[in-house]
Amino acid sequence: xxxxxxxxxxxxxxxxxxxxxxxxxxxxxxxxxxxxxxxxxxxxxxxxxxxxxxxxxxxxxxxxxxxxxxxxxxxxxxxxxxxxxxxxxxxxxxxxxxxxxxxxxxxxxxxxxx
Amino acid sequence: xxxxxxxxxxxxxxxxxxxxxxxxxxxxxxxxxxxxxxxxxxxxxxxxxxxxxxxxxxxxxxxxxxxxxxxxxxxxxxxxxxxxxxxxxxxxxxxxxxxxxxxxxxxxxxxxx
Numbered sequence: 001x002x003x004x005x006x007x008x009x010x011x012x013x014x015x016x017x018x019x020x021x022x023x024x025x026x027x028x029x030x031x032x033x034x035x036x037x038x039x040x041x042x043x044x045x046x047x048x049x050x051x052x053x054x055x056x057x058x059x060x061x062x063x064x065x066x067x068x069x070x071x072x073x074x075x076x077x078x079x080x081x082x083x084x085x086x087x088x089x090x091x092x093x094x095x096x097x098x099x100x101x102x103x104x105x106x107x108x109x110x111x112x113x114x
Numbered sequence: 115x116x117x118x119x120x121x122x123x124x125x126x127x128x129x130x131x132x133x134x135x136x137x138x139x140x141x142x143x144x145x146x147x148x149x150x151x152x153x154x155x156x157x158x159x160x161x162x163x164x165x166x167x168x169x170x171x172x173x174x175x176x177x178x179x180x181x182x183x184x185x186x187x188x189x190x191x192x193x194x195x196x197x198x199x200x201x202x203x204x205x206x207x208x209x210x211x212x213x214x215x216x217x218x219x220x221x222x223x224x225x226x227x
Contacts, residue, residue: 045218101162
């Protein structure tokens with residue numbers, strides 16, 4: 001069965017520090033992977049996506065993610081976080097050929113301390 | 115750019131009541147979705163629709179009905195609200211079903227008293 005695991009429910013970092021949010025997926029086929037961010041009382045917004053090619057993908061606001069097929073991972077990174085990055089981050093798997101179902105991780109709440 | 119508008123933003127219902135949530139999108143997207151977001155449980159798919167008048171059940175369809183009478187709108191009905199239920203319902207849309215970016219509305223917060 002397909003699944004997405006975000007092992008860290010909550011991450012706290014200081015402003016200006018680097019960040020990595022972890023994501024592991026389970027799927028035997030070719031995955032399409034996304035990171036979405038949810039700010040308080042907002043809908044989800046796409047940060048970045050991976051379909052194929054270069055395993056490192058760039059997103060908005062300085063975020064990037066690296067796909068690893070051997071590790072079944074798609075970790076999100078940022079070199080220097082800002083207090084406005086505080087939000088919930090979701091790793092999402094789209095199954096190839098599926099007619100619309102996205103599989104969400106449970107999310108990681110990021111708190112950036114000043 | 116487009117926008118997804120969900121109404122109402124807040125919905126308070128009584129146990130056993132039938133409640134309807136509405137969603138409009140002006141992206142001209144073919145596919146629309148309803149997700150339920152519970153604290154600590156991520157997002158779960160209730161219904162989706164790949165075109166006007168199409169309906170597909172998700173993992174959490176029991177207790178819900180949906181309607182896609184126009185391409186731009188997708189409504190969700192809670193057939194019988196459960197006491198103390200609290201959740202956020204998110205509407206979303208995409209160009210097509212599958213491997214494309216999904217755009218989300220801001221949600222409807224449901225509280226059942």
